Amino acid sequence: xxxxxxxxxxxxxxxxxxxxxxxxxxxxxxxxxxxxxxxxxxxxxxxxxxxxxxxxxxxxxxxxxxxxxxxxxxxxxxxxxxxxxxxxxxxxxxxxxxxxxxxxxxxxxxxxxxxxxxxxxxxxxxxxxxxxxxxxxxxxxxxxxxxxxxxxxxxxxxxxxxxxxxxxxxxxxxxxxxxxxxxxxxxxxxxxxxxxxxxxxxxxxxxxxxxxxxxxxxxxxxxxxxxxxxxxxxxxxxxxxxxxxxxxxxxxxxxxxxxxxxxxxxxxxxxxxxxxxxxxxxxxxxxxxxxxxxxxxxxxxxxxxxxxxxxxxxxxxxxxxxxxxxxxxxxxxxxxxxxxxxxxxxxxxxxxxxxxxxxxxxxxxxxxxxxxxxxxxxxxxxxxxxxxxxxxxxxxxxxxxxxxxxxxxxxxxxxxxxxxxxxxxxxxxxxxxxxxxxxxxxxxxxxxxxxxxxxxxxxxxxxxxxxxxxxxxxxxxxxxxxxxxxxxxxxxxxxxxxxxxxxxxxxxxxxxxxxxxxxxxxxxxxxxxxxxxxxxxxxxxxxxxxxxxxxxxxxxxxxxxxxxxxxxxxxxxxxxxxxxxxxx
Amino acid sequence: xxxxxxxxxxxxxxxxxxxxxxxxxxxxxxxxxxxxxxxxxxxxxxxxxxxxxxxxxxxxxxxxxxxxxxxxxxxxxxxxxxxxxxxxxxxxxxxxxxxxxxxxxxxxxxxxxxxxxxxxxxxxxxxxxxxxxxxxxxxxxxxxxxxxxxxxxxxxxxxxxxxxxxxxxxxxxxxxxxxxxxxxxxxxxxxxxxxxxxxxxxxxxxxxxxxxxxxxxxxxxxxxxxxxxxxxxxxxxxxxxxxxxxxx
Numbered sequence: 001x002x003x004x005x006x007x008x009x010x011x012x013x014x015x016x017x018x019x020x021x022x023x024x025x026x027x028x029x030x031x032x033x034x035x036x037x038x039x040x041x042x043x044x045x046x047x048x049x050x051x052x053x054x055x056x057x058x059x060x061x062x063x064x065x066x067x068x069x070x071x072x073x074x075x076x077x078x079x080x081x082x083x084x085x086x087x088x089x090x091x092x093x094x095x096x097x098x099x100x101x102x103x104x105x106x107x108x109x110x111x112x113x114x115x116x117x118x119x120x121x122x123x124x125x126x127x128x129x130x131x132x133x134x135x136x137x138x139x140x141x142x143x144x145x146x147x148x149x150x151x152x153x154x155x156x157x158x159x160x161x162x163x164x165x166x167x168x169x170x171x172x173x174x175x176x177x178x179x180x181x182x183x184x185x186x187x188x189x190x191x192x193x194x195x196x197x198x199x200x201x202x203x204x205x206x207x208x209x210x211x212x213x214x215x216x217x218x219x220x221x222x223x224x225x226x227x228x229x230x231x232x233x234x235x236x237x238x239x240x241x242x243x244x245x246x247x248x249x250x251x252x253x254x255x256x257x258x259x260x261x262x263x264x265x266x267x268x269x270x271x272x273x274x275x276x277x278x279x280x281x282x283x284x285x286x287x288x289x290x291x292x293x294x295x296x297x298x299x300x301x302x303x304x305x306x307x308x309x310x311x312x313x314x315x316x317x318x319x320x321x322x323x324x325x326x327x328x329x330x331x332x333x334x335x336x337x338x339x340x341x342x343x344x345x346x347x348x349x350x351x352x353x354x355x356x357x358x359x360x361x362x363x364x365x366x367x368x369x370x371x372x373x374x375x376x377x378x379x380x381x382x383x384x385x386x387x388x389x390x391x392x393x394x395x396x397x398x399x400x401x402x403x404x405x406x407x408x409x410x411x412x413x414x415x416x417x418x419x420x421x422x423x424x425x426x427x428x429x430x431x432x433x434x435x436x437x438x439x440x441x442x443x444x445x446x447x448x449x450x451x452x453x454x455x456x457x458x459x460x461x462x463x464x465x466x467x468x469x470x471x472x473x474x475x476x477x478x479x480x481x482x483x484x485x486x487x488x489x490x491x492x493x494x495x496x497x498x499x500x501x502x503x504x505x506x507x508x509x510x511x512x513x514x515x516x517x518x519x520x521x522x523x524x525x526x527x528x529x530x531x532x533x534x535x536x537x538x539x540x541x542x543x544x545x546x547x548x549x550x551x552x553x554x555x556x557x558x559x560x561x562x563x564x565x566x567x568x569x570x571x572x573x574x575x576x577x578x579x580x581x582x583x584x
Numbered sequence: 585x586x587x588x589x590x591x592x593x594x595x596x597x598x599x600x601x602x603x604x605x606x607x608x609x610x611x612x613x614x615x616x617x618x619x620x621x622x623x624x625x626x627x628x629x630x631x632x633x634x635x636x637x638x639x640x641x642x643x644x645x646x647x648x649x650x651x652x653x654x655x656x657x658x659x660x661x662x663x664x665x666x667x668x669x670x671x672x673x674x675x676x677x678x679x680x681x682x683x684x685x686x687x688x689x690x691x692x693x694x695x696x697x698x699x700x701x702x703x704x705x706x707x708x709x710x711x712x713x714x715x716x717x718x719x720x721x722x723x724x725x726x727x728x729x730x731x732x733x734x735x736x737x738x739x740x741x742x743x744x745x746x747x748x749x750x751x752x753x754x755x756x757x758x759x760x761x762x763x764x765x766x767x768x769x770x771x772x773x774x775x776x777x778x779x780x781x782x783x784x785x786x787x788x789x790x791x792x793x794x795x796x797x798x799x800x801x802x803x804x805x806x807x808x809x810x811x812x813x814x815x816x817x818x819x820x821x822x823x824x825x826x827x828x829x830x831x832x
Binding site: 424425443 | 673677695696697700717719
């Protein structure tokens with residue numbers, strides 16, 4: 001008998017960790033209120049990132065991470081007791097799961113009494129006490145919670161505690177206490193319809209009676225456990241139940257049954273082993289799979305890296321090429337611009353050169369004819385002097401003087417033109433009295449006009465004052481008057497007057513009753529170029545240099561120059577010059 | 585009225601001759617022709633000169649400018665002048681321009697141009713712009729002379745010769761010991777430009793040279809002046825009496 005009991009005790013002992021194991025493996029889906037409340041809190045304190053993470057990991061049962069984040073949360077020294085308590089709780093529970101019971105107890109004891117789930121703390125503490133074999137303490141904690149309804153928390157159930165307490169007392173042979181707790185445990189397990197634990201409960205209760213040799217009470221419970229075990233798929237439960245039954249039958253010396261149970265036991269034991277093997281194989285397979293996957297992941301990562309590098313390389317190359325392209329285009333454009341400028345300059349230079357050449361030929365031609373005329377005239381003069389034909393002398397001398405005057409004017413214009421081009425000459429814009437200037441310039445032409453019977457009127461208002469350079473204004477007037485006389489018919493008139501139509505300007509008009517100029521010639525004359533207009537009408541005399549000078553000088557004096565003309569009626573040459581602002 | 589005295593500084597005889605001819609024809613008095621810087625200074629300081637006509641280039645160097653510079657820095661002797669030049673060289677002009685007041689004439693020039701240039705020089709020098717050109721005025725007042733435009737030319741009158749001035753609308757009758765003539769000038773200008781320690785207003789229409797006063801008869805409101813001239817002394821200006829006593 002003694003042997004039997006010890007045997008049974010052994011099996012029971014064996015069965016305890018097994019059963020406990022299966023209990024703790026139970027999925028944790030029924031936390032309900034606790035999880036709800038914690039989630040609710042985490043939503044409320046989304047800013048407490050560490051708390052949110054800690055609770056997340058807690059519910060995922062990743063204990064180490066839970067420990068880390070809860071510690072972080074605590075280190076923030078938040079004044080929120082609710083959060084702190086939860087963190088302590090998470091830590092205590094995590095330590096317990098990691099089987100560091102001392103640390104677990106330490107953390108759990110820090111929780112304030114106001115903690116909403118203080119009962120949970122008791123459960124866990126009780127559980128720890130059990131693990132450490134301190135039955136009385138466990139009982140004490142149990143006392144706190146025994147009146148509370150069903151508790152279940154991460155695999156720790158009230159019934160579980162009851163069951164374990166019962167087992168502990170069974171070991172210490174305090175059977176009556178053990179019986180009480182086991183009965184309570186069975187009662188709550190029956191309520192929960194927790195088959196597996198119920199099998200263990202029945203088995204354990206049966207063992208108590210069996211130990212006390214109360215076979216009559218024990219056997220029905222063993223049978224109950226055996227019957228229940230048939231309903232489950234758990235091979236261990238089946239195995240333990242049938243083993244117990246075989247031992248019981250053997251002790252009752254019903255070997256036939258014992259054998260039957262024993263066979264069953266072996267069958268289940270094999271199943272358990274195969275299951276374990278299967279599990280092992282599965283685990284290994286999984287590991288292999290995981291390794292393969294990891295390798296794959298590594299390869300993919302490497303590939304990704306390579307791709308990223310390649311892509312970056314392409315991007316940089318593209319950028320560099322773009323910049324190069326931009327620079328090239330920029331320089332190319334610059335070059336084109338410079339080329340354009342150079343071409344324009346070259347054209348200008350060519351134009352100027354042509355002008356100069358033309359000017360040269362025209363001027364030298366004119367001078368040559370003038371001098372030639374003078375030569376001829378002088379020869380005549382000499383003849384007449386020799387012949388003492390004094391009456392002719394006067395006329396000849398006058399011809400000479402007019403030839404010389406013409407040549408002088410040409411040379412003067414040439415000099416002024418050269419000075420204007422080289423910008424060497426003195427140029428000072430100052431207030432000028434138009435009337436006086438006109439008088440002074442016209443003075444030189446009076447004899448000529450008298451000779452040609454042209455009436456001259458200076459109708460410029462004495463009050464008209466303009467801002468201009470005196471010498472250039474005189475040059476303009478000389479040329480315009482010269483032209484007017486040159487192209488006037490006998491008995492014509494020349495009038496000079498100002499018009500005040502243009503705001504800020506005086507229009508100085510030199511009007512003649514001469515042959516006039518056609519529009520095409522006017523356009524030619526006024527062209528914005530340094531080119532000398534072609535010598536058109538053969539009857540016309542002059543180089544065109546005079547008008548060019550007038551245009552350039554007017555421009556230099558910040559004025560304008562224009563021509564109005566009607567063929568055979570007359571011409572108006574108009575220079576607009578800025579008015580002098582009258583001060584007082 | 586006297587002719588205006590002109591000193592010519594010109595090294596080319598033909599040109600100076602032509603100039604002299606034109607100026608004489610317009611009643612200017614030529615005090616001399618200098619052909620060098622030294623001669624010019626000599627003539628300038630030893631003759632009563634009213635204006636100098638200066639050729640910038642004397643024997644190839646711009647001594648004309650040096651001469652102008654010399655006479656313009658001696659304030660008491662300084663006189664108006666006109667530069668003559670045939671070159672528009674900018675550098676020369678920049679230098680000549682520093683001799684303020686600057687007036688110049690380009691060669692070749694005609695009669696009108698030289699006469700105009702002389703008038704401009706007077707206007708600029710005595711800072712009385714637009715006098716000879718304005719139809720309402722014809723007289724410039726310097727410290728010693730009145731320069732009056734008569735026809736194309738200028739005449740001068742020694743201010744100390746004036747006995748009294750009678751204002752008649754826009755005109756002023758100038759009465760000197762020898763003659764009597766009319767000038768165009770505004771009364772205010774006369775009063776501001778004449779030396780008011782010598783000339784005093786005695787009546788709305790009379791300005792009297794106090795140095796020419798022989799006798800004042802306040803009861804008759806009469807002032808007897810030298811040369812048997814008489815001027816009116818109105819009550820408003822009797823303060824003059826005090827002034828004259830203290831002066832004498």
